[in-house]
Amino acid sequence: MAILITPETKILVQGITGDFGGRHARLSLDYGTKVVAGVTPGKGGQFFEHGAHRVPIFNSVPEAMRATGATVSAIFVPPPYAADAILEGVDAGLALVVAITEGIPVKDMIRVKRAMQGRPTRLVGPNCPGVVTPGAGPDSSGGCRIGIAPGYIHKKGHVGVVSRSGTLTYEAVYQLTTRGLGQSTCVGIGGDPVNGTSHLDVLKMFNDDPDTAGMIMIGEIGGTAEVDAARWLKANCRKPVAGFIAGATAPAGRRMGHAGAIVGGTEDTAAAKIAVFRECGIEVAVTPSDMADALIRAAAAKGVKLS
């Protein structure tokens, strides 16, 4: 088991004919992911070819779902059209939409999030690296890779990783893999202030997943999502959890790359978040080099086996 996606999940790619979407569709196919359809309005009937793969392209998401049985979408559509692409996936009733696109206006996401209320579709992202459930093959191939994460650094196993940042997720995954610890699923929730899935949403899923033995939560300055997650963990979770917060040295009021990574008040600083982590029994990684080791310490303290 894993969360959100399994190696059997059939995915479609919205924006598969663009450079970015095409490149990552090829990498996902190489990884062994079941990329069964592409969607580019106006290019229905064509095919996306890669080696022995011949992925049909459709004009709309519902058409692609009907013809291929895809239940999950990866969105690589440019920012001005990305909100519409998400809504199309929601309206079609996809189980999961993963929005990779960076730079979607905040107002568009405010409206999308409101429109999604009461709908069964889950959104991960936007501005995120995606979701990976590693496979059992060499370099974790045979898994499900949605988005832009490097597949080969993963290893099938029992650690759940959730993060706002792409490269920091890779850093954590790489540390785990080089220590022989595999991952159940790795989820990049994205660096924007309005996103579909929070740290807490993902941690609840990991907590309920019998295949996940421990978790790493990677956060940033800005907002209070990490703090909300930490308080819930304290009350509800017995699994070992390690946490890291980036941005301890970021000056207030400056946007550090991610639109969401900006210190507004006294509650959303790295120091405030780290203090809450400690208070909630989360093992804090003192540097980004310490993320996997922090989880190993947390697991040892609870007598939990991670591999």
Next chain:
Amino acid sequence: MNIHEYQAKALFENYGVPVPKGAAATSVEGFVTALAQLPEGPTMVKSQIHAGGRGKGTFTDGFKGGVKFCRTKAEARDLAGKMLGNTLVTAQTGPAGRKVQTIYFTVASDIKKEYYLAILLDRATSRPVIVASTEGGVEIEKVAHQTPEKIFKVFVDPAYGLADFQVRDLIFQLGFTGAEAKNANRLIRALFKLYWETDAAMVEINPLITTPTGDVLALDAKVSFDDNALFRHPDILALRDLNEEDPKEIEASNHALNYIALDGTIACLVNGAGLAMSTMDIIKHFGGNPANFLDVGGGATKEQVVAAFKIILGDPNVKGIFVNIFGGIMDCNVIAAGIVQAVKDVGLKLPLVVRLEGNNVAAGKATLAQSGLTIVSGDSMADAAQKIVKLVA
């Protein structure tokens, strides 16, 4: 993106948010034309820079106050002459201060009471929130901390928009009655319309005032916009003032690099925003000080790496460079080639520590080793950070 007060107030007027009559000028000759548009009498002189705390600021020549009250227009013209071209240091500018290139004159209003009003995104609910207080003209963070009962919030449903009852409710809570209530009602709606239609990140009026005659006016105006939405607002993008931005940051954005200058001595070049932030953190953790935030993005080219080196070396405080790359998809050898090229181009003499990990890393490390250049290699982030801190110490 931020804009000046005088620009924000012009936008306010377009949307029907009342402001005191005012006019801006960028030269001593312009003062005359600007002041001619205002009636004789008490006048405010306001330095236009993108930083708060102007009133309590000090100019580098010792002149105190970037915002001044004057009894006459003649006095206003004199004081404006002392501010224009002078450098104003406030709590928010840092010690270097900002050069004042525009002066804004306004009619000095009679103030009955000061309030606070702002609209921004509430991240917890993913909705716009209107924040208002009966305590204006002071730091709102202090009010929120000391007397939270004096802060009122209205969360706006993006599907329905700002509802009449919500505005009425807020007005009662703020204690407005009669003509004031009617005027405040109109102002709040107009401000919300502005916030929503222009893709503003935040609009803030501090203070919002009432006058003895029942008017409600925005005495100050701070507006910032969502950078991601500027593509659909060319009129707002035209308000960008490059004088207010660090030239290195402008150069970086021309190369699609994300750079923010800081005041330390160790320059960083990193891929990914989260990794770039935590690279700054780990430098600090081992006793060093980062000179900048620099994210070269997920698909950096050789040219971008060279440009990035030139930008970080444009900072005279830099004593060493830390390159931290986790090339997931990005080819480490491309980065390595870029580093070698850059070091040769700029004739780098400062210590350089490189930590490369990920895709094609063996080839990347070989490229660095065969270059004949003095490049210190780090195994992990921690190892590399310790090495660069030691080298610049």
